[in-house]
Amino acid sequence: MDFEHSPRAIELEAKLSAFMARHVYPVEGLYREQVENGHRHHRPPILEDLKRLARAEGLWNLFLPGDHGAGIGNLEYAPLAEIMGRISWASEIFNCSAPDTGNMEVLALYGTPEQKKRWLEPLLSGEIRSGFSMTEPEVASSDATNIQCSIRRDGNDYVINGRKWFTSGAMSEDCKILIVMGKTDPDNPNKHLQQSMVLVPRETPGIRIVRDMRVFGYDDAPVGHPEIIYDNVRVPAANMLLGEGRGFEIAQGRLGPGRIHHCMRLIGCAQRALELMCARAQSRIAFGKALGEQGSVREDIAHSWCEIEQARLLTLRAAEKMDREGNKAARDMIAAAKVVVPGMTARVIDRAIQIHGGAGVSQDTFLAEAYTYARFMRLGDGPDQVHLAQLGRGLLKRYGAPV
Known part of the structure; x- marks a missing residue:
């Protein structure tokens, strides 16, 4: 099996390594200082500076194949992700951080033209961030068919009720959109057709942050992983992703x-x-x-x-x-x-x-x-x-x- 990377991937690997050495490692401590001493859930200024530099050098959306990204596959992306992984927050510099990567892939694959225009484009440009709301504290979410959050059709809207936690990305002030998984058809005999995913703007009335979840004492600021209550959260039916039962x-x-x-x-x-x-x-x-x-x-x-x-x-x-x-x-x-x-x-x-x-x-x-x-x-x-x-x-x- 040939694991030789393409000339394009080798070029990106060299550019990325040089960028990390020149711009990122020297400010690793400064990033943490700015997170701790500023607003904990606001993008630190040094990160904003680094993102501008990375985009100017073409080190942007490296994870995404096709027209939106660098045009490389998973095999070629692997050494780039490894380089970014050496610092926990470095992937955001290059617009390659979770949960945005997965959410951008979802919108690119399954989003309508209107959904892509409103949410995918600003995510691709790094103007906003996003959250992914799937896991629930009251059920064993390792079995996704257990999820109980309700997504109920009401005329031209969907109404969402439920409790989620470890909603990656949702504490950030840059988070503007949440992808929420819940049940639209809880009585469907096929358990894998009960769930749907819907786009929920972060500022929609009825969304309440209960607390930010800590892992061994770390809260992963500025992005966070909060527990969230959705209390009669109403969004347009057009916010449904792919269709009911496709979650x-x-x-x-x-x-x-x-x-x-x-x-x-x-x-x-x-x-x-x-x-x-x-x-x-x-x-x-x-x-x-x-x-x-x-x-x-x-x-x-x-x-x-x-x-x-x-x-x-x-x-x-x-x-x-x-x-x-x-x-x-x-x-x-x-x-x-x-x-x-x-x-x-x-x-x-x-x-x-x-x-x-x-x-x-x-x-x-x-x-x-x-x-x-x-x-x-x-x-x-x-x-x-x-x-x-x-x-x-x-x-x-x-x-x-x-x-």
Whole structure:
């Protein structure tokens, strides 16, 4: 299998790496200062400056194929996402951050011309941000058929009632549109035709933020993941995406690329953790010698390198199959990567934390925040158990017949 990237992708990789080195790494601390000391849910000024620079250099919408993006596929995007993933917020600089990437893909694939004009175009230009409202606190949302939020037709409108949480992106003052999943036909005997997705402007009356959800103490400002109550929220019927009963179909189409994008970014987290681990092991002296002279430290470093390489190859294989056969045909590889990569990243970062000692669990390195992201992604976009069950079921069908 040939994993050589096209000249276009190689050019973008070099430009992106240079941009990160020149503009992003030097202001990593400044970004956090501006988030902490300014309005926590407002775009920090340094991010606005970086976005203008990135767009001027053509490093924009890299994730999106076709006319809207860089014209590259998933395989070619993988090393770019890995580079961006080395800093948790860097992907937004290039308009490649979740949940906007998935929401833009949904609008590009399923939106009407009017929906694209009103919402996709400003998202593509980076003028606004968006949220994705699917998970609910009162049901096991790993089974999406459990979702109880009501989307009821009332004349020329839909009325939405329900409670959601971990609504990615909705705390940001730049968030102007939410994609909400709920049930339009709860009595349909086919559970996969009960759900729909509807576009809900963020300022619509009846939307109430209950609280921002924290993950291991992090609130992921400025974007956030709040708990939201929808109380008789009324939107025009024209805001329905694709049609009633198509929500599960849209979710599957949306989450496939999103899952592999997270894997790509997580590999960047793990690679950076490995590099920091090596630098720390060479520079830190304990009991009369460098940490890197300790056998257990060398083993941790070697194991980490092996695991990153394995996970990277699996992710590239999944991306290549998506490009060649389509997202649905690649769901086995996507599921495998989604299980393997977050667990690998958490292990590698945990080893790096251990070698850094107290600094590893503090705000002085990116490790604690990166670990939070990696551990969360064993749940986000579907928990490990769901992907393992899906993968196992498919493998039984493929190989379980008598020979």
